[in-house]
Amino acid sequence: MEKITTRAQEEIKSGRVTPAQFKPSNESSERELTRDEVLALRNEYIPNVVFKYYREPINLVRGEMQYLYDDTGRQYLDAIGGIVTVSVGHCHPEVIAKTKAQIDKIQHTTTIYLHPAMPLLAKKLAEKMPSADLKVTFFTNSGSETNDLALTLARLFTGNLDVITLRNGYHGASLAAMSVVGHSTWKYPVPTSGNVFHAMPGYCYRCPFNLTYPSCDVHCARDVESVIKYSTSGKIAAFLAEPMQGVGGTVTPPPEYFKIVYEIVKKYGGLFIADEVQTGFGRTGTHYWGIENWGVTPDAISMAKGIGNGIPLSALTTRKEIADSMLGKIWFNTFGGNPVSMVQGLATLEVIDKEGIQANALTVGNYLKDKLTGLMDKHRLIGEVRGMGLMLGVELVKDRKTKEPATSETAEVMERTKNYGLLIGKGGLFGNTLRIKPPMCITKSDADFLCETLDKVLGEVEVMAK
Ligand SMILES: Cc1ncc(COP(=O)(O)O)c(C=O)c1O
Known part of the structure; x- marks a missing residue:
C-alpha cells in the first residue's frame, strides 16, 4: 500500500498521469478467489447471522443488465434484482459511466x-x-x-x-x-x-x-x-x-x-x-x-x-x-x-x-404474471400468483384447501432454480412466497425462461413432496 501511494504521488506530481489515469501495479491487485475460498473466509470472519441464500451459495463476480455471472463464468437470470435494488440493470453502462466520471472528480x-x-x-x-x-x-x-x-x-x-x-x-x-x-x-x-x-x-x-x-x-x-x-x-x-x-x-x-x-x-x-x-x-x-x-x-x-x-x-x-x-x-x-x-x-x-423502464415493467410484468398464473393449472403447489408490474409473488402451499405453507418446498424450488441459472427471492412469514422482482430491463424471452425453469422445478419438487 505504501509503495503504491508513493508511486501514485510521484507519477501524478510529475504530470505523467492525472489521478484518474493512474493505474496501480499488478502486485497490488488481488487474484480472484474461488467460491470455496470466499465461503471459508466468510465463515471465519463474517458473523453467521449475516443472511445468505442457498445451501450451496454462489460467488457472483460480474453483472450485466439482467444477468449475473459466477466465478466459473456461469450466467444467471437475476429475477430478484439484488433484492430489488437493481432497477435498470446491473452495471448499466450509462449509469456506470456517469458514476465513474464523478469518482474521478x-x-x-x-x-x-x-x-x-x-x-x-x-x-x-x-x-x-x-x-x-x-x-x-x-x-x-x-x-x-x-x-x-x-x-x-x-x-x-x-x-x-x-x-x-x-x-x-x-x-x-x-x-x-x-x-x-x-x-x-x-x-x-x-x-x-x-x-x-x-x-x-x-x-x-x-x-x-x-x-x-x-x-x-x-x-x-x-x-x-x-x-x-x-x-x-x-x-x-x-x-x-x-x-x-x-x-x-x-x-x-x-x-x-x-x-x-x-x-x-x-x-x-x-x-x-x-x-x-x-x-x-x-x-x-x-x-x-x-x-x-x-x-x-x-x-x-x-x-x-x-x-x-x-x-x-x-x-x-x-x-x-x-x-x-x-x-x-x-x-x-x-x-x-x-x-x-x-x-x-x-x-x-x-x-x-x-429507456421506458416503467412501460417495460408493465408490459413484461403483465406477460409474466399471465404465464405464472397459467402454471397454476399444472402445479398444485401454487396457491396464488399476485402483484403488479415487475413486483410479483407466487405463494406456495402444500394443499390449496388448507393453505398450509409449503416452506421447505419453497426453499427447494429456490435451490433448484439457481442450479438451472435462475435467481429468485422468497418472503412471507413462513418463507413460502417466491418473490420475483427483476431488474426492470428484462424481456419477454427472459420471462419465458423464468416460467419454463419454474415449471420444470415445480414438477421436480412436486414429485419429491409426494
Ligand atoms: C419496504 C422496505 N423498507 C425498508 C427496508 C430497509 O432497507 P435497508 O435494508 O436498506 O435498510 C427494506 C429492505 O428490504 C424494505 O423492503
Missing part, C-alpha cells in the same frame, strides 16, 4: 459544502411526485435510515407519538425501523422506539379476519380505526406502510384499502407515509409510485433500493412545512447526499425515463 465532502448533484436529484424527485407539494428531499443511505427519519419527522410535525403500521410489513433493521416491522423473524428482543401499533394488512389470500373480499367490506382497512381507538392515545403521528408488502411476500391489498385507511389516518391527525423502498420507480408498472395505484397522495415517500441501482442511497421526500419541523437543531448525515450516490441516483432516474 470528487467522491465526498459532506453536505456542509455545495455540490450540484444533490439539489439536482431532489429536483428530479420533486418532478416525479404525485403532488407538487411533495417538494423537498432528505438524502440518507439505507431504507432503515429513511424510515427512521420519517418517524422522527411525523412525531415532530404532529406533536403526536403513536404510529400505526401493518402486520407482515418490513421497514428495516435499525431500532426505530425495527419497531415498525411486523414480522417476528426480523425483530430482536431489544428496546425499540415503542408507541407503535400494528393493524391488519389487506392480505386477502390469508384474510386475518377470515372474511372474503368483497363481501368483507374491506374490514381490514376499517379496523385501523379501532386499533387507534383502543390501542393509542387517540391521536396519531403517522401511518407508515408499504403499498405492497415486499418482504411479507408481495401482499397486494384490495383497491379500496389505502383510501379507507387514508381517511382514518387524517381523522386522527396522522401523516400518511408510503414506504416505497421496493414499490417505487415504476416497478408496479402503471404508476411511478406504488401508492398511486390506490389513488392516495401521501404526506411523505420514503425510498431506497431502486433509486440507486445498487449504490447505498435512500431518500425521504415530503412537504416543506413537514421538513421544517426539524428546524432549530442540526440534522446531519455524513454520507447522505454524497456526490457519487447522487450522480448514480440521477443517472438511474434518467435511464428509467429515457
